[in-house]
Amino acid sequence: MIKIKSNIAISDTGFIFNPSNGESFSANPIGIEFFNLIKQGKPQDKIFENMLEKYNTDKNTLEKDYSDFVQTLNQFQLLDQDAEKKA
Amino acid sequence: MEKQRYERPVIKMLESNMPNKFGLRTEYKPKTHIDNVAVKDLINEYSSPLFVISEKTIRSTYKNAKKSFTTRYPKVQFAWSYKTNYLSAICNIFHQEGSWAEVVSGFEYDKAIKNGVDGKKIIFNGPDKNEKDLTKAIKNDSLIHIDHLDELYTIIELSEKLNKKPKVAIRVNMDTGIYPMWDRFGFNYENGQAWDALNKIMRSKKLELVGLHTHIGTFMLSPQAYGTAAFKLADLAIGIQKKYDHEIKYIDMGGGFASKNTLKGSYLPGVDTSPSFDDFAETITSALINSDFKPDKLPLLILETGRALIDDAGYLLGTVISNKRLSDGKRTTIIDVGVNILFTSFWYDHKVTPAQSFTQYTEDTVLYGPLCMNIDVIRENASLPLLNKGDHVVIHHVGAYNMTQWMQFITLRPKVVMIDMDGKTHIIRENENINSITDFEKVPEYLKKFEL
Ligand SMILES: Cc1ncc(COP(=O)(O)O)c(C=O)c1O
Numbered sequence: 001m002i003k004i005k006s007n008i009a010i011s012d013t014g015f016i017f018n019p020s021n022g023e024s025f026s027a028n029p030i031g032i033e034f035f036n037l038i039k040q041g042k043p044q045d046k047i048f049e050n051m052l053e054k055y056n057t058d059k060n061t062l063e064k065d066y067s068d069f070v071q072t073l074n075q076f077q078l079l080d081q082d083a084e085k086k087a
Numbered sequence: 088m089e090k091q092r093y094e095r096p097v098i099k100m101l102e103s104n105m106p107n108k109f110g111l112r113t114e115y116k117p118k119t120h121i122d123n124v125a126v127k128d129l130i131n132e133y134s135s136p137l138f139v140i141s142e143k144t145i146r147s148t149y150k151n152a153k154k155s156f157t158t159r160y161p162k163v164q165f166a167w168s169y170k171t172n173y174l175s176a177i178c179n180i181f182h183q184e185g186s187w188a189e190v191v192s193g194f195e196y197d198k199a200i201k202n203g204v205d206g207k208k209i210i211f212n213g214p215d216k217n218e219k220d221l222t223k224a225i226k227n228d229s230l231i232h233i234d235h236l237d238e239l240y241t242i243i244e245l246s247e248k249l250n251k252k253p254k255v256a257i258r259v260n261m262d263t264g265i266y267p268m269w270d271r272f273g274f275n276y277e278n279g280q281a282w283d284a285l286n287k288i289m290r291s292k293k294l295e296l297v298g299l300h301t302h303i304g305t306f307m308l309s310p311q312a313y314g315t316a317a318f319k320l321a322d323l324a325i326g327i328q329k330k331y332d333h334e335i336k337y338i339d340m341g342g343g344f345a346s347k348n349t350l351k352g353s354y355l356p357g358v359d360t361s362p363s364f365d366d367f368a369e370t371i372t373s374a375l376i377n378s379d380f381k382p383d384k385l386p387l388l389i390l391e392t393g394r395a396l397i398d399d400a401g402y403l404l405g406t407v408i409s410n411k412r413l414s415d416g417k418r419t420t421i422i423d424v425g426v427n428i429l430f431t432s433f434w435y436d437h438k439v440t441p442a443q444s445f446t447q448y449t450e451d452t453v454l455y456g457p458l459c460m461n462i463d464v465i466r467e468n469a470s471l472p473l474l475n476k477g478d479h480v481v482i483h484h485v486g487a488y489n490m491t492q493w494m495q496f497i498t499l500r501p502k503v504v505m506i507d508m509d510g511k512t513h514i515i516r517e518n519e520n521i522n523s524i525t526d527f528e529k530v531p532e533y534l535k536k537f538e539l
Contacts, residue, residue: 016098024101028448028473031096057093061476068412069096075416076100 002070003080004039018078025076030055034069095410095473097450118440118481121402122506126442126479129504129512135406135479136424138490138503140515142180144400145486146508149184152396155364159372162387166210168342169195171393171487172401176505176515178202181396189342189391193220200227210339210391212258212300214238214272221245225253232256232300232339234273239287246293256298256339257284261319263303263312272302276319285323289331296333299323302341302391306350306434310362313340314370321378324386339389340371346398348435348484356438357484364395394487401486403429404442407478408457418452420474424482425456425463427496430489432465439465442479445472458497490516495524 010016014027016035027035030051037047048062073079119126122141129137149165156163166189167181173195178188179202188199191213199209206227214234216224218241224231225245233239233255246253258273259281274280288294299320303312317340324335345361353360375385405424413419426432439454452471456463465482474480493500499519504512 025098026101027098028094028096028446030094031098034096035098051093054091055093056090061093065095068410069098071412072098072416076098 001041002038003041004035004073004078005080008078010035010039016078018076021077023076025078031069034066035073038070038073092444093475094446094448095475097448097473099450116440117444118402118442118483119444121481123510124506124512126404126481130404130406130479132512133502133504133514134518135404136428136501137404138428138485138501138516139402139404140174140177140486140503140505141400141402142505142507145177145180145397146184148396148399149181149186152364152390152392153184155368156372156388156390159368160375160388161385164337164387164389165396166208166339166389166391167396168391168393169199170491171342172397172490173198174490174503174515175202176513177397187389193217193223196220196224196229210300210389212302212391218245221253222249225249225251228254230254230256230297232258232273232298233284233288234258236284236287239284243291243293252293252295254297255288255294256296256300256337257281257288258300258302259320259323261301261303261316263315263319265304265307265309265312267304269302269304273300276323281323282326285327289327289333296327296335298337298339298386298389299335300339300341300389303343305343306345306348306394307343308345308360308362310366310370313367314374316340317371317374318378321375321380325379334384335386337387337389338375339391342391342393342395344392344395346394346484346487348398348431348437351434351436353436357435397486398484399486401484401489403482403485403489405480405482407474407476407480409476410474413453418450419455420452420471421455421457422465422480423457424465424480425458425496425498426465427456427458427463427494427498428489428500429456429465429482429485430492430494431485431487435484436466436469437485438483439469439471440481440483441472441474442481445474448473460497495519499523 007019010032014032016025048059051062121139122143166187167178169190187208188204189210190196190199206229209229211224211229212232221242222245231253242253259276260270260273261276262268274284288296301316301320303316320338327333344367347358347361349357403424405422408421408423411419449470449472452469454466454469456465502514502518503516505515506512
């Protein structure tokens with residue numbers, strides 16, 4: 001289960017701050033949606049369902065972009081590694 | 088409810104606001120139309136990639152350049168530099184506007200004749216003119232610009248054989264304060280080579296010396312260098328007048344004006360830094376007018392401007408194939424435009440704009456072409472809006488040198504279409520197909536069969 005670190009929040013404008021190291025990030029509107037859905041602990045399928053209802057895209061594109069997004073979160077040290085190990 | 092346009096999710100680390108090596112973002116608006124024709128429709132009808140030429144831009148750029156010179160000098164003549172773009176439709180637009188032809192090979196010479204240019208209005212430049220080419224040019228009274236002494240002697244011999252007085256000029260190279268100095272073509276001004284060649288021509292009495300030519304370099308950003316060059320050619324012309332009582336009919340300043348492209352490594356975009364036609368015209372014409380020519384004896388001023396007249400009129404349309412990441416996480420986008428058809432990407436950071444609407448979000452991206460080769464990089468660093476697979480992009484200022492230096496390598500060369508003055512499109516060069524390549528090959532009989 002992919003989990004975003006609990007102390008990390010995102011503003012409506014997509015501003016993300018990591019209090020543990022002071023780094024900040026910015027996300028575009030779709031990035032904000034992905035971020036929030038992951039943060040809420042929604043499973044991948046539900047996230048795709050949500051997005052497909054709202055946006056003109058397809059499952060393959062979402063799958064690819066989702067895994068790319070998660071990889072970036074990981075690279076920026078925004079994911080809770082322990083949660084992943086426990087799962 | 089209508090669904091919203093999807094965009095890739097991105098998250099970027101915020102750094103200090105210093106401009107980075109990806110440069111300042113300049114592409115704020117999508118390029119959805121070229122001369123009111125939708126990019127999407129062009130790709131649907133003619134496929135992707137696709138070169139698109141705007142006739143309107145060619146004619147307006149030409150008129151603009153011509154005006155810069157004719158408002159400052161009494162006698163001006165442009166000669167279209169064939170090597171810059173020798174698609175016949177394009178040459179003929181320039182010829183309709185009044186341009187002569189400037190060619191640098193037997194092939195280009197024949198193309199100009201085939202396009203219907205009067206031989207007297209063809210300037211024949213270049214180091215490689217064989218006897219056959221020269222014979223043709225002499226018979227047609229073309230203007231032969233001599234590059235080296237071997238050529239000079241060949242022309243003298245041919246003049247005797249053909250019993251005709253060839254019309255010649257010499258190409259002069261010189262120090263104009265520009266590095267590198269293009270001293271491999273023609274005769275040097277400073278060390279006396281130019282005078283030596285002129286003396287040989289005048290003493291032979293077999294040739295008619297009609298002009299003096301120079302071409303100081305390409306993508307020149309310094310108008311002042313042209314002022315120096317014009318001054319030195321004027322000095323030679325006046326010297327010939329004094330020494331031989333012979334009047335030079337024209338001074339040909341060659342090409343080389345920078346276009347609006349951005350050279351690799353420059354910090355500011357070319358649109359903001361390249362001098363205008365007015366800037367070049369001002370220095371060239373003042374140098375000639377302020378020289379010792381008598382006011383009523385000013386020679387004709389010839390210009391062989393290439394890239395600055397055609398770059399802006401050419402676009403290359405392409406399509407996104409895929410978005411990927413490199414091992415270090417760096418974003419890369421692959422498009423169907425490779426360096427094989429966009430040769431100028433080796434020199435320029437071409438402006439690339441999405442052809443559909445986008446948000447203000449951008450990613451620092453490496454833009455790759457479709458070739459399975461490491462050198463196939465269209466932009467090493469571009470700050471680009473988020474592109475999806477299948478999206479279209481427009482590459483700007485590609486009219487010069489691409490449609491002549493392109494290579495049939497791995498993929499076939501695409502169509503070139505032109506949008507005319509009324510917004511109608513015309514194919515001016517068909518795309519290649521497999522036969523365009525195999526028709527020229529010959530397979531020996533014994534190699535025709537194999538079993539695997
Ligand atoms: C003799 C001569 N004239 C004109 C040109 C056109 O130059 P440009 O495209 O830089 O204006 C060239 C190009 O190299 C050239 O060699």
